[in-house]
Amino acid sequence: MVSPDDVLADAVEHLPVGFFALDAAGIVLKWNAEAARITGWSHEEVLGRGGADLGAPIVDTSAAWQLIEQVLAGRTYAGRLPVVVPTGITLFVRAALAPLSPRGPIVVGVLQDVADSRAGDEAFALLDALWETAPVALAYFDTEMRYRRVNDALVDQAGGTREERLGRTLVEVHGPIGAVIEAGLREVLATGVVRRDVPLQGRLWHGRGPSQSWLLNQFPVRGADGEVIGVGLVVTDVTEAEKTRRELVEAAGQRERALNRYQSLVEATSAAVWIREPDGSAAQDSPSLRAITGQSFEEYRGWGFLDAIHPDERASKRAAWLDAVRTGSDFTHINRLRTAEGRYRWFRARAVPVRAEGRIVEWVGTETDIDDEARAQHRIAVLAGATFAVNAALDPETELIALADAVVPAFADLCRVYLVDPVTPGGRGVITGQRVVTRVAPGVVPAPPIDERFVFVADHPVTRSVRSGTPLLDRGPLSDRDDWMSTGEMWEWAKQVELNSTLVAPVLSEGRVVAALRLVACGDRPPYTEDDVALVSELAARASAAVEHGLRFQQTRRASLALQNSMLTEPPPSAEIGIGGLEVEARYLPATAELEVGGDWYDAFRLPGGDLALAVGDVAGHDLSAAATMGQLRSMLRALAFDSDGDPSFVLSRLDRVASRLAVTRFTTLLYGRVLWTGDRTLFRWSNAGHPAPILVDPDGTPRPVPGDVDVVLGVAPELPRGDQEIELAPGSTLLLYTDGLVERRSDPDDRSAAQLLDLVRRGARLPLAAFCDHLVRGTLADTGDDIVVLALRARERS
Template sequence: MDVVDRGNSGLSFEMLDPAPVGVAVTRGPGHRLIYSNVVYRSLVSDPGGGVSVEEAFSESVLPHYLPLFDQVHATGEPVISTAEPAVPIRGRRDLGERFFTFSLSRVVFGPGDHGVLVVVMDVTEQTTAARRMTANAEERHRILRRYESLMRVSADIFWVTSREGYVSEPSPSWERVTGQQWENYRGQGWLGAVHPEDRPATVESWSRAVAQATEMWEHVYRLRTVDGGYRHFQLRAVPICVDGQVVEWVGTSTDVEQQWQEQRRQRLLDRAAAVTTQLHSLEEMLGALADVIVPELGDGCGVYLVTDLTDERHGGAPFVIERLATAARPGLRRLPPYSEEQLPAGNAFVKAVRRRRPLLKRFPAGSPPPAIVPTGTLPWLTANDANSVLVLPVVVDGAVPAVVCVVTCGDRSPISQADISLLNRMFDHAHDALSRAIRFQRAQQIALALQYSLLAEPPRLPGLQIVARYRASPAAAEVGGDWYDSFVLPDGVPVLVIGDVAGHDLSAAVAMSQLRNMLRALAMDRCEPPGEILTRLNIAMESLSDDVTATCVYARVEASDGGYRLRYAAAGHPPPLLVTAEGRGRFLEGAVSPLLGLPHHGTRVSQVEPLPPGSTLLLYTDGLVERPGEHLDRGLERLRSLAESVADEPADRFCDTVVSGLPTSGLDDIAVIALRLPRP
């Protein structure tokens, strides 16, 4: 840079006075200050006049930067320094830490006469802000590194997502635990490793946390691990914010399977103890325990009462079981609570009871072995892709009064040894309550055995199917007066009978037995219309105690024009129900006469009704439809509606559903007998 000499007054630098930056000029190798503008003087000298610009320059600034001045003066190469800290100036009061950016360049006054042009800018504010941002970034990075190191010690998985909640960085720990690769779990791909049943709740919870920028998000889900099984993980995530805005999420996933199992174990034990303490009957207790087991330990559960009978009614079969309760997880059809089956001695179910040890079978989904469960349950296992079955005998006071059957289905892990141990502990905790209920139940079993001895097994007829069920009142330990009967007359016509002797004690059972035998004898003696048979039975009852009364329906199933018709009579009994194969039901309300045991003059009437192909005729006692304080018509309508809904079910399942699917008082016995006609 060349400058012009303007006489004795020196060089003309006034043109630099308005510059918004500090400007100074030196001359000669000694760097004598010959010019400074207002801005430069304000930056270097003391505004209060304590230190002049010449003094500050010669005593503080120049000595500090002398090598740079010499270099520029000698070579002519400019020097630029950015954000240089201010040089302390003697006598100047402390104005805090300041930073300057300056440049030094050579100026030419004449041949061999050189100087240095100094341009200075105060960048304290910009430098301080930049340093603050750098410090904040370094602090954040250090905190994140420290947090990540801590998480690697305390958590199994460490992960980072974008502000929108999508996985944005690879996680070696996630890959190690789940076996998923980065291209599979990035974004929302990680959901593929979450248990299908837990995905909806996880997505909903995480989406809500991201939308609301929750301070701390916590959630538990099941995660598929590298070995293919599922384990429970505790998720925690926090938002990382800059200037009040979320920029990303940092989270951990910690394996809490053992802790979760312990908590579940205690929760189930507490629930099992609570339900058995509050209930009294064995049926109620076992039903409540089934609801505790499902869905926590299985997808389905059946509870069976074991009756070891060898009487004539059961054809000498070594085992008769009655299903008392069922449970199924949401989405699976629940089997009727009540059913009755006979099991051969070689059945695995029977062997488990005999040995008093649990039996666990695992198998391909939907392919259960045929002898592991009662026959009526096998189609349910196949239809719902069952993959394991546990038959667990319930041992109480040295006996096996009941058996619990637990099933897992579909993708659910089969029942484990830990589950079996937990189930055993549940029933051990409930032992005292079950023992009290079983003492009452044993008295019922004795009464039930007596009752069964008075009832006949329905005959097996070509083309016709007859099924009967008897269910004792859970509230009484005595035999009752309900009965059913079915036999074939000398003329080849099948007969169905249902009746109910008033009372619920031993005398009622004795009267029932006498009445049943008398009716059989009268029917076999003469093949008369049903009304006339009931007329003669009413006369014969005079030989019994005066206070014996009973209701009865007597029905003949007669062949007619390639089909069948029903000829029947009813004495004070609820009307028979006829349900067509198409599911339309109606009550047969003709041929009605008063109770048996009351004076009645004249012959009781009979009625004839056609029986459509595939239809079902149901005879039943009043315990099925009567409830205290309710009109009988409501109970009858419930029965008709339920029977119509299961008209296409097999006859045995039809009866099981009818017996267990209606709200009853529980104060009376229930007897039913059903006739299923052949389809065309």
């Protein structure tokens, strides 16, 4: 982009008159082509030199010095210059003082041949053109402060027109802001002294114009006799620049206010303040932080401040800090600091970058003690985890084991669960028990084992807690051997791991203490406090409720299993079936501990006509009610089957109508069929009420699902018709009926469970029928924990 100065210099170079510029010492600063032609002296001979340096002088005659002195005094010079030049031309000179220059006073002028008056007129016409086209705003005022001349740049910059200005005063045109400008011009008029770079802000046209910012240069204009005849004005619009400057000033002010607020906030808290270098290291001291960690300045400086962080968090803190330094983002991190007392406490570190001219010059940060808050949140998390673990187990001992796993190492370095002989709180004497569950945190020396039958003396913390029925805190450190230490090995272990405190809480069931929890803190783990007593009390309360629930559940579960097993009779042996060559086996596996007993069932019995009835069903639900419903349906099915010689679909329809009217069930799947022998063929005819389809294993050991219609489940729409299907059981084949507990998966997006069941059947197809059923139950990939029923029938090879 071409600058305005370049344009002006190019215009001067091509003037048809000689143009020159001298400094106050007579050194030539500008010498255009026409000046070189008129005088015969080239640029190289003249530029940067004074007249005395030339073989023939140009500006060192007395007349020339008079010219310079007169111009420097503020008067315009016009006249012949008696000087000898190589061309022999007599020169006519017009010269004046340049109004603006960072280099000091400069004399500018034109040279012309005395004989060429027309060229002089043209030259001054060109100078007028330069006035009009100059890229800076120019104005000339007479001694009455009336506009006499303005150029286009001023009109474009300030608005309005020439006609609105010429002949009028600044006050008349611009109002109050014009009076301010006029005051400066009158000062120049009175003193003859140039006023440079005068800042001004306001609105022109009596306040109706836009808000603008200018720099004014005001200079006197003198006539031929040296008298000041007016004032010149050069105006530079700096509105955008001033706006930017103000924005920078405001931004700096906001930054300063933010830092002041930050400093005030820090001073209002107990946080330790520190300053770090742009690369994240510590060069400046932080007495407040060192007072917490107990480090010396030599230990703290550089990257030594990281040494006070707990070893488990040191690497993550360093990585997070270096990442913040690299990205220039705000920093927040929570970690434990080793205090001057040698213990660790939780602190939150926060830091912000301080920038200057777009770059980070330092980091300002704080370390705030949040140990109480962090430990409270940690207690809540431990309590939640332990509660979930305890509730997931359904027998008392498993619940207590889950509790120990949940608190180590999250809350304790050692947890022992003592299953004590039930004790009613109160009384005196020793505590006895059996079965101890121990969990030790990784890296901690294992505790000495406890005898299967244990005895705790009266002063032992477990005894005191069990006898009182309340939790207790036993603080370390250990001094002489405590009387309650059960063995010398336990005493030595406690010293080795630096045991610092112990919590004990009783676990009650129906008003009696059945167990005791003992939690131990070692080494640099913070000693337990009274707040931790409250936590272990909550843990014990949850364990107590879970134990009581578990005991009640086990009682219910035992009753349900007893009821269910009493109803699930063994299939008839081959000799009692009545159809030659048939063998039947059944397996029932109750639901796992997470679920209650369910309503899965099977039945196999001989019908009055000699056929063999087979049934596999699944009552919705997992509770004692489901087991009772299963028993009712099983009995009803037997009665209806014995009372009718109809097809399986007829029997199921009658069962559905009766069970629905009696409100025995609302949702039960059932596959019922009969095996019959016609001539030399063994057939299986069945009806399916929403149950998994049977699997037939061909004599060669290849399993395949048996296709057929599946009708609606029992208890939903008893009026709907039901159908039958029939297959032949070839000698050597095996028929498999089962409930969905054998195949059901929690997540099976690719429907792979059916294929996996067929593969399981294939791998056991050659086994004896009893071993085949065991193989299916043990090898199932189902993961829902549901009941499993398997009923298998094999047609033997005929001899």
